[in-house]
Amino acid sequence: MLSTTDGQQNSRRARNEGSVGRSIPRVDGVAKVTGRAQYVDDLELPGMLYGATVRSQIARGVLESITLDPDYDWTDIVLATAADIAGNNVIALIENDQPALVPIGGEIQHVDEAVALLAAPDRRRAREAVQHVRVTTTPLPAVFSMEEALSGQILLHGDDNVFKSFLIRKGGDIEAAMAGADLVIAGTYRTPAQEQMYIEPQGMLAHWDERGRCHIIGSLQCPYYVHKAMKVLLDRDDDGVVIEQSVTGGGFGGKEEYPSMIAAHAAIIARKAGCPVKLIYDRDEDIAATTKRHPAVIEHRLGLYSDGTIAAIDVDVVIDGGAYVTLSPVVLSRAILHASGPYRAGHVRVRGRAVATNTPPHGAFRGFGAPQTTFAYERQMAKAARALAMDPLEFRRKNMLRLGDTTATGQTLSYSVGSAKVLDAVARVAGEQTVGSGVDADPAAVHRGRGVSFYYHGAGFTGRGEVHLSGRAAVALLPDGRFEVRSSSTDIGQGTLTIFSQIAATALGVPLDRVSIADQSTRHVPDSGPTVASRTCMVVGRVVDVAAQKLRARIADWAEGNDLADKPTATQAAMMACDMAGTASGEVCETAQYEHPPGIEWDDDTYSGAAYPVYGWAACLVDVAVDPHTYEVAVERCVHAVDVGKAIHPIIVKGQIEGGTLQALGWALLENVVYDGGRVANASMTNCIVPTFADTPELETIIVEEPYPFGPHGAKGVGEIPMDGPAAAVASAIEDALGVPFDELPVLPEVIERKLDPESAS
């Protein structure tokens, strides 16, 4: 349809179609910098009430009764309990074990679990009224650590407190392989819970229309996750629940599964109240009650030959799932699939268990299990290079997976392996010196050290997950000649609106301003699968690309039939589309569906085969300075090279890498969720801190492009990988500076003090 005939047209076409690979202004940029973007708390409906949640104060026990303070004025306040739930009182996800509200007689499983809901004419009164609801319980013994869970003395789940376990094997007997190695390095690594700390607290606004349909709008990543859960909870069919995303102020996984809980609450209380209810968490409540990154304990044994090649890898992973199954099985899956790292090894064994405790459920957070195991294996590799007196980058290069190599699950890597390129990129920056100057003899001097790490991240759902999801997206030509992209991949700040506009405009051959993105409502957009797993650009972006190409072909066919086929420029193409739209009755729409790359096979029973269709690759270099008196660690330099296949929008890619990098630096050094009896003891931004401008060095980002043949224009995932590796580089840099290993996060000043000077620390 758009074959060009002369140079002028060629250049015009290049301008219009060339937006892929260019950093165009974000399509939502102006709305956001002017404050016009509407987040859920900015929305109001006539007659709207404000919701609040009554929560348990104990970690485990029987809910005996819920009564109201007789001295409080309840006249304008609505109360709802589990008895008001029309359908099945569960938040449907993997296992239907988590109630929306604990029923009377039911068992409370964690502190801050929801037991009742209130709605009041204003927010202050709703929160005040919560203090006047009397909840009586009979406490039961609770489990607060993974060790207690595995001891089985108190059973919360099945006969062993294990929600899920996995085993991966490659090669022969792992003990024999270790025995045959020249050197075995063993370590135990602990990583803490991490709060996503999106700056917009979670919230939902629900109302029921006159036909009994429930409308919920709010801050969320996955409209169809909420849709599925609400159908079960509210006993409605597909059309009986409408889920819409408002502009969402960050997610990082924290708004993957938990929004179903808040949506449930908003829907229940709105139905009871008979008017719209907005339920917005305040920050303390958000930190206390919602999901966080799974704490993990990882035992890692690394068998090495004296020439520096890896003989065997043996890993045992335990993650704390918290009180309900939620997403822990899939977080564990990703943790163990990344646990042996991007390294060649003849013999591998990885075991993993997700256990039940009485803490609020842990859940999705950028990296989804991989940051925990990456921390462990990259600390191991740092120790190996040190023990072998090898350059740490050279040690990685010697053992890295290359094109044609086979992973721990038996997947042969046949394309898009950026391992050497990311290591080379960091090596160029590192120059001659890849480790720091070492321990300074002068104890009063600032201690400086350097650490590196190298890692990979599988993009998209695991195994045949994308086949099961069969994500769909559509591109429509509207009657006014504009194009609309319809997918349920939300923009939570990572740039979906912008890159989907670029991909569609490029495929259609029309100017960017002719393309818009449909509102994220389950009434308007098909199920593209969730906005998770680094899959939005790579998987759904590809589906958008295919749908747009199908539509372009259809317009071309129509043009040929109407003798208009030689209109080659983008503007003319758009005009032609207008002609067609005007002729057609209503819109013209093409839908596409995910297609699995050929030859990518996975066996769920044996956990072997191609765990992911493709991997992103990354290397990171960190220089630290440790204050000799306060033991504060300053990151003085952080260089991050990430292979993303193709940067559809380089600035958005850079923003993803740098944002993920800083979350990883924060996790390494200062972010810390403290639990006391299953309760978050530091549930406020004053005490549960994240890095500020002043904590952050200039971040140096190197985008590497090793194209993926089945991604849009070669793009792979980028969202999660930057979170995986920097923490290990930080810990290794501190070891380099101080001469002692740090195998537990966060490396707080008091942790360093205890290690260097145990006497004074006491």
Added chain:
Amino acid sequence: MKIQAEINGEMREFESSPWRRLLDVLRTDLRLTGTKEGCGEGECGACTVIVDGRPVDSCLVAVGQIDGRSVRTVEGLADGEILHDVQDALVRFGGTQCGICTPGIAVCAAHVIEREPGASRERLRELLSGNICRCTGYQLIVDAVADAAARRLARSDD
């Protein structure tokens, strides 16, 4: 009490209990919802506004305190459809992602570059450190604000 204040250049008079948070009055009574609440305790800076030439967290200010003063919010940065240098640079440099911290950062950064257009990147980091962004890693925001400052400085040299 009756409160009189200049809001984004316009004199406004309204009734309110003096103890309510400025943030709530801006968002609820005046429908200026560009100012966001991220934490409610003065940590995140999403609710930053300028009161009489000083950036403050509007969640920590009782509305009675603004009587007789001027308040500038994100809605008061642009000149009609013409963005403030800082807003324009935040869009061009990718300094806004999810956008929830952006109004507070735009307000604070506008104030900073109007006062100190020659600030170094390090100084900018210090001056902006009352505003938390969880998306960007700050790099692209510093790029944007530094560019806006440079443009402002260049204009003042003309």
